[in-house]
Amino acid sequence: MNLGRIGGLMAVLSGLLLPLAAQATAPQGQVLACAILKAQIAETLEAKGVRDYQLDVIPVAGVRAGHRVVGRCEGGQKRIIYRRGQQV
Numbered sequence: 619m620n621l622g623r624i625g626g627l628m629a630v631l632s633g634l635l636l637p638l639a640a641q642a643t644a645p646q647g648q649v650l651a652c653a654i655l656k657a658q659i660a661e662t663l664e665a666k667g668v669r670d671y672q673l674d675v676i677p678v679a680g681v682r683a684g685h686r687v688v689g690r691c692e693g694g695q696k697r698i699i700y701r702r703g704q705q706v
Contacts (some may be wrong), residue, residue, distance in 0.1 A: 652691035656698050659689055663700075672701045 652675045659673060673688070681687060681697050689698035 650691050652689075652696050652698065655689045655691045659698060659700075670703060672703060674699050674701065 656673050656675060663671060673693070675698055676685075677696055678694070681699070685699045686698075686701075687697045688700045690696070690702050692697060
């Protein structure tokens with residue numbers, strides 16, 4: 619396990635949380651669609667060189683210990699979680 623790489627990845631993900639949280643609602647208070655936010659997160663991750671990951675949209679009730687939540691969407695009703703590993 620490469621701890622330096624894991625630490626760098628954690629810094630990238632942590633750096634995403636605050637800016638994306640500010641984007642959680644669209645202009646004029648409209649609810650941001652999950653697909654749009656997921657695409658924005660993917661774009662940011664890929665621009666930072668992150669590869670082999672998966673983003674999933676799940677209901678709030680589906681969030682479990684160990685999930686890394688990187689976005690909120692649909693008025694807070696759903697979460698976008700990040701997982702390392704190839705997309706399926």
